[in-house]
Amino acid sequence: MAADPREPSLESRTFDTVLVLDFGAQYAQVIARRVRECHVYSEIVPGETPAAELLARRPVGIILSGGPKSVYAGHAPRPDPAIFDAGVPILGICYGQQLIAQALGGEVANTGIAEFGRTALDVTEPGALLAGQPVSQTVWMSHNDAVVRPPEGARVLAATRHSPAAAFEDPVRGVYGVQYHPEVSHTPRGLDVFEAFLTATGARRTWTSHSVIEAAVADIRAQVGDGAVLCGLSGGVDSAVAAALVAEAVGEQLTCVFVDHGLLRHDEATQVEEAFGASSSTRLVTVDAAARFLDRLAGVTDPEEKRKRIGTEFIRVFEEAARAHAGDAAFLVQGTLYPDVIESGHGSAATIKSHHNVGGLPEDMEFELVEPLRWLFKDEVRRVGEELGLPREIVWRQPFPGPGLAVRVIGEVSAERLALLRAADRILLDELRRAGLDRATAGPDAGDTDFVWQSFAVLPTIRSVGVQGDERTYGHPVILRAVTSEDAMTADFARIDYDVLERIAGRIINEVPGINRVAYDVTSKPPGTIEWE
Ligand code: XMP
Secondary structure, three states, X not given: OOOOOOOOOHHHHHOOEEEEEEOOOOOHHHHHHHHHHOOOEEEEEEOOOOHHHHHHOOOOXXXXXXXXXOOOOXXXXXXXXXXXXXXXXEEEEOHHHHHHHHHOOOEEEOOOOOEEEXXXXXXXXXXXXXXXXXXEEEEEEEEOOEEEEOOOOOEEEEEOOOOOOOEEEEOOOOEEEEOOOOOOOOOOOHHHHHHHHHHHHOOOOXXXXXXXXXXXXXXXXXXXXXXXXXXXXXXXXXXXXXXXXXXXXXXXXXXXXXXXXXXOOOOHHHHHHHHHOOOOOOEEEEEEOHHHHHHHHOOOOOHHHHHHHHHHHHHHXXXXXXHHHOOOOOEEEOOOOHHHHHHHOOOOHHHHOOOOOOOOOOOOOOOEEEOOOOOOOHHHHHHHHHHOOOOHHHHOOOOOOOOHHHHOEOOOOOHHHHHHHHXXXXXXXXXXXXXXXXXXXXXXXXXXXXXXXXXXXXXXXXXXXXXEOOXXXXXXXXXXXEEEEOOOOOEEEOOOOHHHHHHHHHHHHHHOOOEEEEEEOOOOEOOOOOOOO
16 A cells, blocks of 8 residues: 555655555555665655646656556556646556556557566667666566557667567657566666656755755654654664654754663663763653563463553553653654555554554554654665764664564563573674674674674474483573565575574573573565564
8 A cells, every 4th residue: 555645745845756656566665765766755656546636746757666467457557647648757667667558559468478587678779768778688577468569659668578668768758668677676777767767857866864854854843843742762773763853853842761661682771871861962761661561461472462562551651751751742753664654554644643663552642643754764764863973783773673572472471581582682693793794783884785684582482302411401492583684574584604503502502591492493574574473
């Protein structure tokens, strides 16, 4: 689902905007990210949004995404045809390209031959869209139908074996199409296609961390006026950057609350206090609520029930802290990101309030939410954090779920089981850092490739037999999980060196009494999820 286009974001009023019309594409988010990488703001909206609504947003360009349907299918989603006469440049990708051809006098056929995966592309005439690109290159394809005749007046730019019009353009009319997927990394020159299209739109390249900060600060000031604002810090990058933005905007009115729910990793509470405590100008209140959360979790084994209870308790603690320390703050900062907004299916502030970032927020919340990151992707949040001068350790910290270790202790959560998990988790992270695999502690020039996205230990409910020092043990196994990912939507298990794994396993068994076996999870997402619960 895509964001509600009727509510223009501050961003789309401030920045030249490219709207991505989503026709059910697997890659709509990636398209928007690629456009933003070219420093142009981009938002995803439903594919069939009426043209009047789209044009009211005054987009400088429109991209029609791919989609799973054939343009000949009964209920094939289509854009409002009026967009083709609006004078706004349009780029169609895969299904989007076929929609353009079909709407403007070209022909789409089911050739009977699908093309999936890496495919050889021959550029016959580069035109504006493929200018400067190699004549022969590899692109990523995923289609059944193909454009066999481009729209009237359009020139064919490239072909593959089974796609005679794999790219076309009509710069006069302002339509461009590619049958392949320029947004995925398997199309090495894909970003150049976006660059060329954006050049054709004349979009101003002003979407930078610096201007994002300026826009967010203006937005926060307009929303909260002189009201008191409360921000829950989790230690994660999202809440930290959200807090830093609010501090930049209305520092005097901000109180940060760090709820130590007792479900944190080793030393996490100390690190948050160091980053936001005495040395910083932000007012920070730490609430030690560990006993309270453990109490609420007693006897609970169902993961969703854990999430709900933790989420509810979080807000209750915030509300109390607001009353006690933040002058009855009416505003609560939340680190909701753009993918959360897209996934919740709506862009309107009213709906977003029920989205649970820390676990099911209660319906009767007393706060109005301030969500300065709701138009940003995670990588953009990190760049904003760097621009704001937050420590690398915070900016590049692994994502950590709101319910914390409670969803990594399978079954019932107790202080003892948390302590076991925390000790194993600490060793895992320590050794991954030593091996240079954790970005937060790797040097600033370490590159992007081999870092883990998340790593953690999971404590299952089963027991395992072992032998240690000639004695039979009947202890706890732990499962190690380490994944690589770009955005947590998909993930691959991290190919950690056996020697590193051996060192981690050896240390856990020797240093954590009660644990006698270590397993490594080699499931990717899908079919698994990153967390176990
Ligand atoms: P899954 O397990 O669904 O996780 O593959 C995807 C990403 O989301 C994180 N995660 C959560 N984050 N509250 C959060 O704030 C939650 O309840 C929650 N559950 C999973 C997970 O750590 C991963 O980064």
